[in-house]
Amino acid sequence: MSHAMRGKELPDEEDLGLLTDLYELTMIQAYWAKGMHDTATFSLFFRKLPAHRNFMLACGQQYAAHLVTKLHFGERQIDKLRRLDMFDNDFLDWLAHFRFTGSIHALPEGTPIFPHEPLLEVEAPIAEAQLLESLLMNYVHLETVLASKASRLVLAAEGRPVVDFGMRRMHGIDAAVRGVRAYRVAGLAGTSNVLGALTHDLPANGTMAHSFIQAHDNEDDALLGFARQYPGTTLLVDTYDTVEAVKRLIAAIEREPTLDIGAIRLDSGDMGKLARQCRQLLDDAGHEHIRITASGGLDEYRIQQLLAGGAPIDGFGVGTALGAASDAPCLELAYKLTEYAGKPRLKHSPGKHSLPGRKQIYRERRSTGEFMGDHLTLRDESAPGTPLLAAIVNDGVFLPEALGSPDQARDASRDAVASLPAALRGLDSAPAYPVAISERIHERRREAEVRLELLSDG
Template identity: 55%
Template sequence: MDHLGELKTEELGLFIDLYELTMAQAYHSEQLEDRALFTLHFRKLPEQRNFMLACGQHYAALLATALRFPPEQLEHLASLDVFTDDFLQWLGNFRFTGDIRVLPEGTPVFPHEPLLEVEAPLIEGQLLETLLMNYVSTETVLASKAVRMVIAAEGRSVVDFGMRRMHGYDAALRGVRAYRTAGLAATSNVLGSLRYGLPANGTMAHSYIQAYKDEMEAFRHYARLYPGTTLLVDTYDTIKGVDKVIRLVKEEGFEVGAIRLDSGDLAELARASRKRLDEAGLDQIRIVVSSGLDEWSMQEIIDAGAPVDGFGVGTKLGVSEDAPAIDLAYKLTEYRKEPRLKNSPGKKLLPGRKQVWRFRDAHGCYSYDEICRDTEQRDGESLLVTVVRNGEPVGPEPDIEESRERVKRALDEMGPAMLALDRAEKDYDIRISEELDQLYREALEAVSENGSDNRG
């Protein structure tokens, strides 16, 4: 158990769907080695979303530059009895040599807009599909859920408690990276905190209180060991638990930073707890609530006027319960300098190299986006930037704090409809430039006439 199931760098090449490798071998045997363009995008928003928060694409692009097929992995592939010696030898010499452009992490993104585009020899671009889609899908889904909770909290702290019920340790770790980008205040995930710089935070479990015969004794020991801690007060009787905290502070001089409510009518219990604390002169003690929260229940608590200072969110964040997947697609959109697309119902694909331009109104708020050919110029903000050129990283690695600031700015620049938790009556305005639309129609006509010969 040398790595306890964790993906090692030398295994990146095998983190792939089999058909990517069989297609690559077919390309290799036919010497289809010309330059190709692949676009990663999604076709539609999840039902309750007004935008998605792009996350993971820059990091994934850098992973692509580390993709290798060392001898041990080639032996594994050879054991499948699918691949020729010639192709395995080619894989042994594989190095990504192409270019990758991405949206900066923390950028709000909408249907049909590229999260990234890969321009490389056809086989190289094909081999990246699974890796790129997995990383971008996981982090974008989790960041998009987390930012909704940040919006719902209206400036109150939101802490991640969800790792125990997430779909594997990898999602739990990468989730912390997404949560920091989205604006969460802290995480209970120690490794995630150390790896991605989101402060570690936690309280206690009911089992700690239960381990003592007397609740007050449990509070006393914990507060002595951790001055300024948060005490869980609802193991037995919530209001009696609050009264014990008050005695602990007023009569025994202990320092308590907050109480946590984890069951019952959270809004009503928060009001009752706040009243008791304030009457005791302890207005500095904060109230944190948890217990199966999502953005809608958080909003209800705030709308009820509950004096809550922070939220602990777990399962419904960690699995993005209402929208656990996004309709991501990684498609060939240009080959041999010719546009490529598919003509499938409900699966529109924009061909060629693209750029996304974002426009703001006179108040600096989002107005509309235009997807153009990359040769077109506009007076808005161009979003796609090159992060890999000729197989080598360009510029610094993605800075999570910079991405977090980008999210904060975006939230200030979006209108109320986009920030609403329910789907807006009107979608954000996404326009297709005339040149790109013309290219699409020409490619569609070519597919209709010569589809049997079109390798796209």
């Protein structure tokens, strides 16, 4: 077996310092060599919503901030960097003693977020803050994209449970596990991913595959045997003839009243029509308690269509569309320097501008409780509404009291999404949610632009 095959596929916590782009390390060596140690502020945000999204659900930023406080370079990691033959020994010695000493302000997990609003801001000596770019973006991007997709499914299901079936087609095993954390925040009811369920305390849900039915010479033997093994289970009834399978199940229950079947699952065919037929059969036989669940190529649009058509479906399992966030799989996150050594900094490239300074978001409600708009301000400003960004790391120390429990994050996220204007909670594109940028931010931007003009003229 080759050395590469023997290597570990997932990084240990001690390797997180190496989970970065090379230019982060080359830049911080250059900062270090030039004696640039002043405090910098970096802001993590996006400039544009992906197609088919009216909001994003910020997720992963508080957990990523916690990871930052554990970041270090052990002897083994320093030896690996030395093999690149790009770094001075004195710089590697500095890295060997690296600990994050700065502060991080972040949104609560599961907060609806809009363009140009920071999901988090890092304030630290510039080399420390620069090092975090790739790690923070990776963690926050994945979980925000998946939580946002899951939120749409929850909204489309109108209170019916949605379960994650997406592990097998997700982009890597790390994503499959971390995704379950995002799904919990977004309000999914369960996951088929056992490791994800055990790691993030989301109920593990599952039924059976068609192969179990096919492996038996008789469909009834497969279904009834499984029901006896797992009382209250969900039985997959569409391997051959769905309606006939349900009729035989009803007859089996009459012969064996102790059979406990919790639900049947439809995975193919005209699910609306089949659900109505099966519901009628079950109700006529007095089995109103047996639920009907659906899976197989579902997304939020198909769920919405089924429910709008009156399909009596009680829950949904969603796979590829969820795990790959297939309609909007990426978010153009940016991690940009907005202040250094007390001076505003910005990027002024066409279509990629940034806003300078340390910031705060105030979210304002109507008297009805509905969100009416946000105010994006500098950190020391005040504005109507509730401030959203709060310190999660202070002087390199994680503040556990600032991090709510997973259940609190889920409940707060549910309430926040429910408070959005109704149009934003729909699946169709809606008018943009209003985000007002304060005049002082504009002043800081003009100040930075004037300084850039003077530099170019000089």
